[in-house]
Amino acid sequence: MSVDLGVMFGLFLSVVLVNNLVFQGFLGICPFLGVSRKLDMAFGMGCAVTFVITMAGVITWCIMHFVLHPVAGWALGDPRALNFLQYVAFIMVIASMVQLVEMYLKKFFPPLYTALGVFLPLITTNCAILGACLYIYMKDETQQLLNALIYAFGGGIGFAIAIVIMAGIREHIRFSRVPRPLQGAGISLLIAGILALAFTGFTGIGK
C-alpha cells in the first residue's frame, strides 16, 4: 500500500486542531479540569498522555487486525464475530500498558517517573485514550497502521496543547476576583467554552 503524505498530514492537522479531542470530542475532560492548575504539571500530564495514547493506539490496532479479526474469521467464519470483545480487550491493553510504562520509567528514567508521579495511574481512566483507540477502529483513514499511529500521536499532541493552554490561562487568573460560586470548576468550564469557540474557528481546514 502506498504511503500518502498528504493524507497523513491532513489527518494529523485534523486531529490536533480541527477535531481536537478535548474541545470538539469532549474526551479527557476530567484530567483537563483536574490537572490544569499549574503549567508544569499540565505539561507533564500532556507528555504522559501523548506517550500512552500513541502506544495504546498502535497496540489496539494490532489486536483488532492481527488477533480478533483473524481468530474470528478462522474459528467462526466472520471476521467481525468477536467484535463484542473489543471493549474488554481495549481496556485490558490500556490498563496493562499504563502499568508497564510505569514500571519501565521507574527503572530506566527515575527523574521522569518522579516528575509524572501520580498522573501515571490516572491515565488508565482517561477517556481520551480509550476514545482515540475506538475512533481509530471506526475511521476509514486509520485502517492502515501508519495512519493509526499518526492519528493516535496527533490526538495526544492535541490533548497536550489543550491542557497547556488551559493551565496557562488558569495561572493568569489565579489572583483575579472570580465570583464565589464560579470559583474552581465553574470558571474553568467557562474558559474551556471560550477556548472551544476559538477552536471552532479551525473548522474547514483540511478534511
Add this chain to the structure above:
Amino acid sequence: MAEEMSHFQQFKSGIVENNPVLVQLLGMCPTLAITNSLENALVMGAAATFVVVMSNLITSLLRNLIQPHVRILIFTLTIATFVTIADMTLKAHLYQVSKQLGAFVPLIIVNCMIICRAEVVALKSGVGRSLADAFGIGIGFTLALSILGVIREILGSGSLTLPGGMKLLELPPGFDPHAWIIMILPPGAFLTLGVVVGVVNYLRQRKPKEVPA
C-alpha cells in the same frame, strides 16, 4: 440515629448532595458530549444507571475476594462487560440514538463516576447499601444530564422532544434557533455546564448550614 446513613439516605445523597455531575464533577465527558438533546441525555443516563447498578452489585458480592492491588483492573473489566451488554442492547432496540451517542456508550467504561462508586461504597458495604447507592447515583446522573439536555435543546433547536418522538414544547416562530446554534455545538456544552455548576454552587452556599450527618 446511628452513625451510618440509612439505605434511603444513601440513595438520596447520590441524587442531591453528592450529585455526581453537578457537585462531584465526575463523569464529565458524556455530560458535555451527549447533552445536546433530552432524548440522548435520558438514554445515556439509563445506560449508565444500568452499568453502575450491576458493577456495584458484582463488586459488593466479590468484595471479600478482591485483592487490593488488582482492584482497579477488576472494576474496569466488570464495567466493560456490562457496558458491552448495554451497548448491544442499545444497538438492537434504539439504533438511531445509539448511533448519535457513538463512542460515548463504550466510554462509560472509563467514566470515573462508576469506578468511584465501586471503590468508595461497593468495596466496603453490603449488597443492599451498594444497590441503594448505585440507584441514587444513577438517578442523580440522569437528572443532571437531563437538566443540561433540556437547556441546550430548547435554546439550540427551539424545541423539546421526548424519546418517543413526542414534541413537548416548541418555541414560537419569532425565536430563531439558528442564532443559538452554538448551544448544540461543543462550546455551548462547556458554557452551559459552567453556568449550571455556578448556579448549583450559589444555591449550596446560600443554604443555611445543617448539622453534618
